Amino acid sequence: MDLLRFITAGSVDDGKSTLIGRLLYDSKSILADQLAALEKQSKNKEDGEIDLALLTDGLRAEREQGITIDVAYKYFSTPRRKFIIADAPGHIQYTRNMVTGASNASLIIILVDARNGVVEQTRRHSIIASLLNIPHVVVAINKMDLVDYSQDRYNNIVIDYAEIARTLGLKDVTYLPISALKGDNIVEKSTSIPWYEGPALLELLETVQLEKDIDLERGRLGVQYVIRPQSNDLDLHDYRGYAGKIASGIYRKGDKITVLPAGLTSRIKTIEVGGKEVDEAFAPQSVVVQLEDDIDISRGDLLVNGDHLPQVEQEFEVLLCWMDTKTLAAGNKYLVQLGSRTVRGLVKEIEYKVDVNTLERQPAPAQVGLNDIVKATIRTATPLPFDRYTDLSVGGGVILIDETSYVTVGACMVQ
Amino acid sequence: MSKEHNYQLDYLDQLESEAIHILREVAGQFERPALLFSGGKDSITLVHLALKAFRPGKFPFPLVHIDTGHNFPEALDFRDALADSIGEKLIVRKVEDTIQKRQLTEPGGKFASRNALQTFTLLDTIEEFGFDACIGGARRDEEKARAKERIFSVRDEFGGWDPKRQRPELWNIYNGRIRKGENVRAFPISNWTELDIWNYIRREKIDLPSIYFSHDREVIDFEGQWVAVSPFIRLDATDVVETRRVRYRTVGDMTCTAAVESSASGIDDIIREITATRTSERGETRIDDKVSEAAMEDRKKNGYF
Structure with a gap:
C-alpha cells in the first residue's frame, strides 16, 4: 500500500x-x-x-x-x-x-x-x-x-x-x-x-x-545530524554516521559521493536504515551513511550521488511567494534555508511581479506585499548547492526567514 | 545483482521516514530538546522511532514525564522499565508538587481531572531545564484543532498556541528558530492515524503496557462510558460497581480516560476492532473533550500540548 x-x-x-x-x-x-x-x-x-x-x-x-x-x-x-x-x-x-x-x-x-x-x-x-x-x-x-x-x-x-x-x-x-x-x-x-x-x-x-x-537518477542527501556514539566499544570507537533523508536517487555501498559545497569526494562504507545495515537505500528513506574517508562534514552539507551535480552558487534567481504582512523590498536581508542548510542572504533585485490570475508580468513593486509572487535574485553569504525547482523540486525549494522575528516570510522556487 | 526492484516505499515506511527526519531536525536545530513521554502508545512509538533515528548514538534529549498522580500504575511501571532497558535518561516531574508549590486549586467533582493542571507542571519543567523544544506524540487525526497545527509549532513564553499566527511550513523544511522565552512543540507523527500507529506497532513488534489489552477491571457506567474505579474518582450512591472485560484505547489519566468493553487480547484482535468501530478514539475514551466544540483549541491556546 x-x-x-x-x-x-x-x-x-x-x-x-x-x-x-x-x-x-x-x-x-x-x-x-x-x-x-x-x-x-x-x-x-x-x-x-x-x-x-x-x-x-x-x-x-x-x-x-x-x-x-x-x-x-x-x-x-x-x-x-x-x-x-x-x-x-x-x-x-x-x-x-x-x-x-x-x-x-x-x-x-x-x-x-x-x-x-x-x-x-x-x-x-x-x-x-x-x-x-x-x-x-x-x-x-x-x-x-x-x-x-x-x-x-x-x-x-x-x-x-x-x-x-x-x-x-x-x-x-x-x-x-x-x-x-x-x-x-x-x-x-x-x-x-x-x-x-x-x-x-x-x-x-x-x-x-x-x-x-520521485527522481531515482540524481542522488541528493542532506546531512541533518552527525551520529558519534563516542563509546568505548571498539566497534563504535571510530563510528561517524551522517544521518539524513534521501531526497532523490539511490545510494549503494561503494558509490562515489561528492560532498557539497566543499566539493570533496569519498565512497560509501556503510548505509543503515533504522539501525540495520543495507546494501542500498533510496528516496524517500531516512538513512545513516558512513564514508571511507575521514573528511569534515556537518549538518547542512549535501552528499551527492551520481554525475548530475547540483549548481553551487552564491547568486541565483527565484520565483518568490511573499508570506508576511511586513513587506519585502530589494536589499532586505534574510536567513535562507534549503533543507537543513541555512545561510545568510539578501534579496538583491526584484525583476517583476507575476499576476497570479493571468501569469502576466507586471512592473516590480517597490514594496512586495503578502501573497505577491515576484521574480527575484538572491545573493547568499556562502555558496549554496541547489537544483532548478522545475528540474528537481526537492533540491530547489527554499524558505526565507526574518532575521529578527524568525518567522518564515517567503517561499522560493529556484529558477 | 540487477534483480527487479520497484523502488517504492510502503506507506508505513514513508511515515516512519518522515518522523525520523523530523526527530533529526529537532536534534539538529535545538540546544536542549526533550521528548515528552506519557507511557501511552503514541509516545512509545516515538521512542521506537528515536531509536531508529539516533542509534548507535545516544538520544540527544531526555525523556520527560509529567506525572499527574492519576496515572495508571501499569503505564508508570512500563515507563520505568522502558527507560531502563534502552539506557536513556528519564525526568519525572509531578503535578502534586506544582499544586503544593503554587497553591493551585484542585478541581472538584466526580472525575476531578488534573488534565488542566499538568500544563503548569509542564511549563515549570520547561523553565527548570531550559528546554527549547518538546517532542510530542500528538496526531492530526485526533481532533480538529490538531489538524491545523504545524509540525514545528512555536509557543509563546506561556506555552500558548496562536492558531492565527502560525508559520508557513513548506516542503520538508522546518524553521525552528525562536526568540528568547519561546519554545517549540514538535510533532513527528502528525500525519499518522490511530490505525497507522497500531499497524506500525504490530509490524515492529513494539511492546505496550498491559492495559491496552483486554483484562478484568472494576468499572462504573458513566453516561455510556466505562470508567475505572480508582481512589481518584468519587463514587456516588447511585453508582453500580461491576467487573467488566475491558481494554484501553488511549492511556491518559484514570479520571478522564474511559475503557472500552473488549475481549481483544492480542494486537490482531485490536486492529480488527478498531477497523470495525464507528466511534473515534477521543470520542470513545476521553471524558475531557466533550465539554465544548473547541475544547482542544482552547486548551492548546493555554499551553496544553
Whole structure:
C-alpha cells in the first residue's frame, strides 16, 4: 500500500469542503460520534442533509465565519492507498496558505463550478499548481446536477481548461464531471452521467501512477545530524554516521559521493536504515551513511550521488511567494534555508511581479506585499548547492526567514 | 545483482521516514530538546522511532514525564522499565508538587481531572531545564484543532498556541528558530492515524503496557462510558460497581480516560476492532473533550500540548 498526498483547491462556494466531506463520508472515514457532532452543528440543513463543510473547518473562527483560513490535513485510506489531504483555502488573500499546502502535494484537485466554467480563480489555482510543480492535476467539474448533467457544458469547460493547461505546460491533466453535494462520481460512478466513461474520483486517486514522481537518477542527501556514539566499544570507537533523508536517487555501498559545497569526494562504507545495515537505500528513506574517508562534514552539507551535480552558487534567481504582512523590498536581508542548510542572504533585485490570475508580468513593486509572487535574485553569504525547482523540486525549494522575528516570510522556487 | 526492484516505499515506511527526519531536525536545530513521554502508545512509538533515528548514538534529549498522580500504575511501571532497558535518561516531574508549590486549586467533582493542571507542571519543567523544544506524540487525526497545527509549532513564553499566527511550513523544511522565552512543540507523527500507529506497532513488534489489552477491571457506567474505579474518582450512591472485560484505547489519566468493553487480547484482535468501530478514539475514551466544540483549541491556546 502506498501513500498519496493531494491538495484540493477551491473556495467554499465551489463545494471544496463538501467534496472532502463527501470523500470521507462515503469512504466511511467519518465516525459516528464525529457525524453526531456535525449534525448538531449543521445550521443550514436542506432536506435533512448535513453540512459536510463543517467537518474540515477546525478553528472556531473558521466555523463562525464559514471560511477556511488555514491548511487543514485530513486522512483516509482504502485498501489500495493511504491518502493525506491538504485542505487549503482558495481565496486570493490566502495564496500563501495554498502555496504551503501545495508544496508537499503530488496531485491537485481543481474544482470548477459547471455553471460558471473556467474563472479567474481556476486560472490562479492552476498557476500555483504549475509554479509548485505538482505532477498530477485533476479538474473536477462540479455541480453538474445544477446544469442538468449536460455533456455539452462539460465539454466546453474541458476545451477551455485544455488551453490553460497548454499555456502552463501542465502535463498530466484528467477531467471528470461530479456533483459533490449529490455524490455523483465521487466514490461511486454516477448513474446520472452515463456519457462519462472514466473512473469515479476515488478510483482515479487510487490508481494515479506515482512511481515516476520521485527522481531515482540524481542522488541528493542532506546531512541533518552527525551520529558519534563516542563509546568505548571498539566497534563504535571510530563510528561517524551522517544521518539524513534521501531526497532523490539511490545510494549503494561503494558509490562515489561528492560532498557539497566543499566539493570533496569519498565512497560509501556503510548505509543503515533504522539501525540495520543495507546494501542500498533510496528516496524517500531516512538513512545513516558512513564514508571511507575521514573528511569534515556537518549538518547542512549535501552528499551527492551520481554525475548530475547540483549548481553551487552564491547568486541565483527565484520565483518568490511573499508570506508576511511586513513587506519585502530589494536589499532586505534574510536567513535562507534549503533543507537543513541555512545561510545568510539578501534579496538583491526584484525583476517583476507575476499576476497570479493571468501569469502576466507586471512592473516590480517597490514594496512586495503578502501573497505577491515576484521574480527575484538572491545573493547568499556562502555558496549554496541547489537544483532548478522545475528540474528537481526537492533540491530547489527554499524558505526565507526574518532575521529578527524568525518567522518564515517567503517561499522560493529556484529558477 | 540487477534483480527487479520497484523502488517504492510502503506507506508505513514513508511515515516512519518522515518522523525520523523530523526527530533529526529537532536534534539538529535545538540546544536542549526533550521528548515528552506519557507511557501511552503514541509516545512509545516515538521512542521506537528515536531509536531508529539516533542509534548507535545516544538520544540527544531526555525523556520527560509529567506525572499527574492519576496515572495508571501499569503505564508508570512500563515507563520505568522502558527507560531502563534502552539506557536513556528519564525526568519525572509531578503535578502534586506544582499544586503544593503554587497553591493551585484542585478541581472538584466526580472525575476531578488534573488534565488542566499538568500544563503548569509542564511549563515549570520547561523553565527548570531550559528546554527549547518538546517532542510530542500528538496526531492530526485526533481532533480538529490538531489538524491545523504545524509540525514545528512555536509557543509563546506561556506555552500558548496562536492558531492565527502560525508559520508557513513548506516542503520538508522546518524553521525552528525562536526568540528568547519561546519554545517549540514538535510533532513527528502528525500525519499518522490511530490505525497507522497500531499497524506500525504490530509490524515492529513494539511492546505496550498491559492495559491496552483486554483484562478484568472494576468499572462504573458513566453516561455510556466505562470508567475505572480508582481512589481518584468519587463514587456516588447511585453508582453500580461491576467487573467488566475491558481494554484501553488511549492511556491518559484514570479520571478522564474511559475503557472500552473488549475481549481483544492480542494486537490482531485490536486492529480488527478498531477497523470495525464507528466511534473515534477521543470520542470513545476521553471524558475531557466533550465539554465544548473547541475544547482542544482552547486548551492548546493555554499551553496544553
